[in-house]
Amino acid sequence: GFMEYGEKIASMLNGIFAFAIWDGGEDMIYLFRDPMGVKPLFYMKKEDELIFASEPKGILAHPSVRAELDREGLNEVFGIGPARSAGCGVFRGMKEVCPGEFLTYGRKCALQRKAYWRLVSHPHTDSYERTVETVSELVQDAIRRQMVSDVPICTFLSGGVDSSLVSAVCAAELKKQGKRLTTFSFDFVDNGKNFKANAFQPSQDRPYVEKMVEYLESEHHFLECDNAH
DSSP: OHHHHGGGHHHHOOSOOEEEEEETTTTEEEEEEOTTOOSOOEEEEETTEEEEESSHHHHHTSTTOOOOBOHHHHHIIIIITTSOOTTBOSBTTEEEOOTTEEEEEETTEEEEEEESOOOOOOOOOSOHHHHHHHHHHHHHHHHHHHTOOSSOOEEEOOSSHHHHHHHHHHHHHHHHTTOOOEEEEEEETTHHHHOOOOSSOOSOSHHHHHHHHHHHTOEEEEEEEOSOO
16 A cells, blocks of 8 residues: 555555554655554654654663653653653653654654644534434444454443443344354452442442343353452
């Protein structure tokens, strides 16, 4: 695709990705990241080298790189951790390719950031009925696309709206193939006795998980851990 369309290929892809391409003719490397930033892609510029990897530990394994925190990294860790600001790699000198962007770097040009996609707001003119239909189609299509896999499909089922919806679509698709969805839930030992409701979590997960397991007829596994380790 890159050989045919060049850097425009990123805007033509439908899916999640992070990849690097070396253009030998131009002596230039390209680093691309998907529009939503689902796939991570970190990089570090050191003198005339561009070091990149899908995880920080890949860059830290390079012999010329030291794991150091600076003021910006500390602000990220203590201010918004475990989240991060877009483009921040936390460690000194480490950055991340931002969602919907790509980098170029070569012997003939300096490191450059370019955007190939931006989320744009438009007036919403569809009717309520059309909106429901469109959202339903998009959500189901997105879930089905994620089901392309070389290994058996399973889902995390917390009993909430999001995981229940994803699991329901997956279960229905697998049922068409004569297969049964495997689901997993996670809880703490004795949560039923020790649970205390709060604004963040007003009720336990398990009762809703059990309702969804019954509805989905999934092969479910209840996972638990204690606070000993």
